Amino acid sequence: xxxxxxxxxxxxxxxxxxxxxxxxxxxxxxxxxxxxxxxxxxxxxxxxxxxxxxxxxxxxxxxxxxxxxxxxxxxxxxxxxxxxxxxxxxxxxxxxxxxxxxxxxxxxxxxxxxxxxxxxxxxxxxxxxxxxxxxxxxxxxxxxxxxxxxxxxxxxxxxxxxxxxxxxxxxxxxxxxxxxxxxxxxxxxxxxxxxxxxxxxxxxxxxxxxxxxxxxxxxxxxxxxxxxxxxxxxxxxxxxxxxxxxxxxxxxxxxxxxxxxxxxxxxxxxxxxxxxxxxxxxxxxxxxxxxxxxxxxxxx
Amino acid sequence: xxxxxxxxxxxxxxxxxxxxxxxxxxxxxxxxxxxxxxxxxxxxxxxxxxxxxxxxxxxxxxxxxxxxxxxxxxxxxxxxxxxxxxxxxxxxxxxxxxxxxxxxxxxxxxxxxxxxxxxxxxxxxxxxxxxxxxxxxxxxxxxxxxxxxxxxxxxxxxxxxxxxxxxxxxxxxxxxxxxxxxxxxxxxxxxxxxxxxxxxxxxxxxxxxxxxxxxxxxxxxxxxxxxxxxxxxxxxxxxxxxxxxxxxxxxxxxxxxxxxxxxxxxxxxxxxxxxxxxxxxxxxxxxxxxxxxxxxxxxxxxxxxxxxxxxxxxxxxxxxxxxxxxxxxxxxxxxxxxxxxxxxxxxxxxxxxxxxxxxxxxxxxxxxxxxxxxxxxxxxxxxxxxxxxxxxxxxxxxxxxxxxxxxxxxxxxxxxxxxxxxxxx
Numbered sequence: 011x012x013x014x015x016x017x018x019x020x021x022x023x024x025x026x027x028x029x030x031x032x033x034x035x036x037x038x039x040x041x042x043x044x045x046x047x048x049x050x051x052x053x054x055x056x057x058x059x060x061x062x063x064x065x066x067x068x069x070x071x072x073x074x075x076x077x078x079x080x081x082x083x084x085x086x087x088x089x090x091x092x093x094x095x096x097x098x099x100x101x102x103x104x105x106x107x108x109x110x111x112x113x114x115x116x117x118x119x120x121x122x123x124x125x126x127x128x129x130x131x132x133x134x135x136x137x138x139x140x141x142x143x144x145x146x147x148x149x150x151x152x153x154x155x156x157x158x159x160x161x162x163x164x165x166x167x168x169x170x171x172x173x174x175x176x177x178x179x180x181x182x183x184x185x186x187x188x189x190x191x192x193x194x195x196x197x198x199x200x201x202x203x204x205x206x207x208x209x210x211x212x213x214x215x216x217x218x219x220x221x222x223x224x225x226x227x228x229x230x231x232x233x234x235x236x237x238x239x240x241x242x243x244x245x246x247x248x249x250x251x252x253x254x255x256x257x258x259x260x261x262x263x264x265x266x267x268x269x270x271x272x273x274x275x276x277x278x279x280x281x282x283x284x285x286x287x288x289x290x291x292x293x294x295x296x297x298x299x300x301x302x303x304x305x306x307x308x309x310x
Numbered sequence: 311x312x313x314x315x316x317x318x319x320x321x322x323x324x325x326x327x328x329x330x331x332x333x334x335x336x337x338x339x340x341x342x343x344x345x346x347x348x349x350x351x352x353x354x355x356x357x358x359x360x361x362x363x364x365x366x367x368x369x370x371x372x373x374x375x376x377x378x379x380x381x382x383x384x385x386x387x388x389x390x391x392x393x394x395x396x397x398x399x400x401x402x403x404x405x406x407x408x409x410x411x412x413x414x415x416x417x418x419x420x421x422x423x424x425x426x427x428x429x430x431x432x433x434x435x436x437x438x439x440x441x442x443x444x445x446x447x448x449x450x451x452x453x454x455x456x457x458x459x460x461x462x463x464x465x466x467x468x469x470x471x472x473x474x475x476x477x478x479x480x481x482x483x484x485x486x487x488x489x490x491x492x493x494x495x496x497x498x499x500x501x502x503x504x505x506x507x508x509x510x511x512x513x514x515x516x517x518x519x520x521x522x523x524x525x526x527x528x529x530x531x532x533x534x535x536x537x538x539x540x541x542x543x544x545x546x547x548x549x550x551x552x553x554x555x556x557x558x559x560x561x562x563x564x565x566x567x568x569x570x571x572x573x574x575x576x577x578x579x580x581x582x583x584x585x586x587x588x589x590x591x592x593x594x595x596x597x598x599x600x601x602x603x604x605x606x607x608x609x610x611x612x613x614x615x616x617x618x619x620x621x622x623x624x625x626x627x628x629x630x631x632x633x634x635x636x637x638x639x640x641x642x643x644x645x646x647x648x649x650x651x652x653x654x655x656x657x658x659x660x661x662x663x664x665x666x667x668x669x670x671x672x673x674x675x676x677x678x679x680x681x682x683x684x685x686x687x688x689x690x691x692x693x694x695x696x697x698x699x700x701x702x703x704x705x706x707x708x709x710x711x712x713x714x715x716x717x718x719x720x721x722x723x724x725x726x727x728x729x730x731x732x733x734x735x
Contacts, residue, residue, distance in 0.1 A: 058735065144556035145494075145573070165556035169713075254503035254559045255702025259709035260716075275387070276700035279735065 046291075049284045057279030070285035079261055080269060080286070087265040090174060090181075091242040098182045098238060099231075102189030107219070109190065110197040120194070127187035135251040138180040142166040167253060170262025177248050177263065184248075185241070189234055196230035197223060236301035240294055246271065266290050342628045343374045344635060345399035347389075349618065350381035355651040362644045366635055373631050386696065393417045393623070400626035401635055403451060403618050406439035406688070407695055412621070413440075413447040414693040419622040421446045422633050435615040436657045438688040448619030449640040450657035452649045455615050456506065457682045459569070459584055460576040462599040464490055475604050476514065476542070479576065483552045486575040499577030500547050501565040502558035502712050505704045507578050508543040510613040513687060514606025515539035520690035520729065527692040529729035532722050539606070541718045544711035558712040570594070578603065580616070581671075581679040582653035588675075600678045602685070615686035617657055655683055694732045703728040 053070055056063030074080050109120050126134070142149050144165040153161035167173045200223050208218050224231070246267040250256045257264035257272065264272075266286060274283025348359055356379060363375045378399070380388060386408060392398040393415060404412065412418050423446045428437045436450035460472060465482070468489045473479040483497030490497075501507045512519055517535030520527040530536065546552045553560075553574075560568070566583045568574045570590035579587070588595055603611040620639055622632040638644060642661035649655055650670045655662050665671040666680040689695050698704065707725040710716035 056735075144554055145568070146571075163554055163556075165554065165559070167559045168555050254561055255705045258702060258706055259502070259559055260706045260713060272701060276702070277697050277732065277735070 049287055049291075052280050053282075053284035053288050055281045057273075057277075057281035057283065063281060066281065070281050071288075074282065074285050074289065079264065080266075082261070083264045083266055083269050084289075086170075086174070086263070087243060087267075090178060090245065090265060091239060093178050094181045094185065094242045094245070095235065095238045097178065098185035098189055099235065101182060102186050102193055105186065105190040106193035106197055109194050120191075123190055124187050126183060129184075131184055131247050132251055134184060135180055135248045138176065138183075138248075139167075139252045142176045144168075168259065170259070173253055173259070173263050177245075177252055180248050180252070181242065181245055185238060189238065192230060192234055193227065196227040200226045232304050233301070236297060236304070239297055243267075243290065243294055243297075341372050341374055342631060343376050344401060344626075344628065344632055345376045345378065346635070347378050347380045347399040347402040349385070349403055349405075350379035351648060351652055355648060358647040358651060362639055362647075365644075366638045370631065370634070373628075373635075375635070393625075396625060398623040398625055400623060400628065400632040401639075402621050402623065404448065404621050406436060406450075406615070406617050406619055407699065409440050409448050409619050409621065410442060410691040411693040411696055413442045417623055417625075418447045419624045419626065419629055419632075421448055421622070421636070423449060431659060432657050433615060433659065433662070433683055433686060435686040435688040436617055436619070438691060439615075439617075440619045440621075442691065448621040449636050451618045451620045451640060452645060452652075452654045453615050453617040453657040453662075453683055453686070454580050454582055454654040455679060455683050455686050456578045456580045456603065456613050457678045458576070458601045458603050459579040459587075460599050460601075461572075461574075461594075461597055463597045464495065464575045465599075472599065472601055473576075473604050476511070476606050479604050480542075480546060480550065480552075483546070483576060484550055487550070487552050490575060494573055496553040496557070496568070496574050497550075497576065498546060498552040499560075499565045499568060499574035500543070500553040500557040500712075501560040501562060501577075502547070502709050503561040503705055504565065505699070505708075506562075506580075506614050506616070507565075508540065508708060509689075509704060510687070511539035511543060511606060512536045513612045514608060514610055515542075516606070516608030520692065520733070522690075527690045527733050529690075529726045529733060531729060532726035535608070537718050537722045540708060540711060540722060544708060547712050548714040558709050566590075578613075581655070581676055584675065584679075585653035595675075598675060600675050602678050602682045610685070611682075612685050612687045613682065615683065615688060617654065619657075655680060690733075692733050694735065697732040697735075698729050701728070701732065703732075 052062060054065060054067060056066050056069075105123060109116050109123065141147050144150060144163050144167075147166075149166075150161045150164055153164075165172075166176050204222055205218055208222055213221070244267055245265065249263055249265060249268050250271070253259070253263045257268045266289065270283050270286040270290065273279050273286060277283075346363065350356070351359065359379075360377060363377050367373060367375055389398065389402070389404070389408070389412065393412065398417060409418075421440070425437070425441060425444055425446055428440075428446050428450070432450040433453050436453050437446070440446055440448035440450060458472075464486060465472065468482075468485050470482045470485055471478075473482045479498060485497070486495070487497030509519065512531070512535060515535040515538050517533045517539065518530045519536075520529045520531075522528075547555070547558060557564075562580075562583060565574070565577060566579065566586055567590075569577055569579065570587045572591070572594070584598075584600065587598075603613055605611040620636045622629060622636060626632045640658070642656050642658055642664055645656040645658070645661055646665065646669060649661075649665075653670075655665055655671060662671070662680050662683060666677055671677055671680045703725060707721050710721045711718065
């Protein structure tokens, strides 16, 4: 091979990968890069309906972090995320353990568990709202039938806290199928002989779960945890559909995604809406970085 | 800066349209197409609208109508995008609270209707919704308003007369709640999530939502009258407990459902909601009475008029044909088929008269809605009003008061500041 041929080969090795990646990179730049830059640019301007208003620098960000309603919405978003992620992970694990138990009828039960996944979230939210209706809801009827008289005519949507409880229940319900099925798959990968050996050594079912099953499932659990967190942070549809006005009563169920929507599309203030979107982006970027790092550690 | 962009975009689309139009015209009969957007009235009523369009086509050989039914939560966005992109329809049936916004953008063509003539022919509040700086930008099309709906049987057993003032409503409702509360019946159906229940009370108490000063609107929800009106309504829940606590969150659909289930003795309902109540509970027909709304301390019973206007967009290539179509659509005989279907009234006084004498509103249960239509007002015609409504600020304020912990002065001052800010942007 001549010197020229070697240097040409080197050049090809350098250029060809870039050429191959170019279509994807252009697509990413168009569908992610441009909206991101544009959102950031808008966040530095006053919002004026469809038009970009005057340059205001960091004013939107300053207003955002000093505004009491936004602070409350941020805390609420974090709390709702924590409750729904932990709640759905624990519930999904319990269900996955049952589905993996090998008892008769588990195949049918698996199909039933998946069903809520097939339900459009908005329809499900409307049904949950009905179920928790103060006058005609099945939940109040059941609770008072069990002797809890305080729930007779109880208005779940009268206060922010109880309304968020209902929203959390609806979100957890919607999350469980995917998590349970993914955990079931992880459980199936736990080697049966190790479990059997532990049992022979006298380990209890709980010890087996804690010491053998969960460590084997860990990589999957980490991925699920991060995905569930990202998804929970973006929760919007349930609150939009279930509360009156969206985020009410009196701002008490407003979360970041909803505030972003209200600023951008109700107040038509694209500047503030974009600033809020950047805040969500920053938080999720941290979570995603954590995910990438954990994944790298797992694969090492 | 963006305005000239909009202009260029509009001009470009205009030029392109003209080019396309020319190419279509050459060799053919010179047919022009009118794009029409109409709020989707449901599959049963779509043929009614389609017939109005085909009638027009049959008398105008050179016009072809391209009718599109629009609807859903993003309808407003669809219009905004179409205008920004320079490709709006020629003719649209547009909600009356949106008309000032699009007129102020310069998107709408002036209607061939002078203000004086409009005021003689149509419900005043609907003309207000289509008027900007003395010019009319739309033909009022249909109107829907609320009236006072009550259960005759329950009022009779409690020995209560139909209230004529809001004070009498409170007294009657307390008696009705006391007598029928054991059956789960609320004396008065409160709806904290529906601004049209309590915002008009500001007028009844002698206040204004906002006043026009020069070219701009100034919010006046911090006036003593507005504060008294909101306080009165909230206390019906916090002090008198005339409705279930949950009614702080009730929207119109919840209030309608509660009345249909026989759980409300009196309430404020629109004609189309009464229609829905009767469809859900036909057995209530003989037990229901309807009257005009009670009056407030200021002596008026004005309420809000909802409805729509027929508008022509400036970007339309064939404005004359579009105007002719609007005149045709606004003929009472062409409106009534639609309004009867949705349980509303035509916005023309002649149409209301016709409906009240021989049409669907001749029924004593519906006639008062036509009388009340003449006592309606329009929300501040500020292009930003949509923002005020969409943000939920008014509902949040009422819910704060209904929560029983907020102070009236600070709540209303805060609401006023929010509306003022929305007007300013």
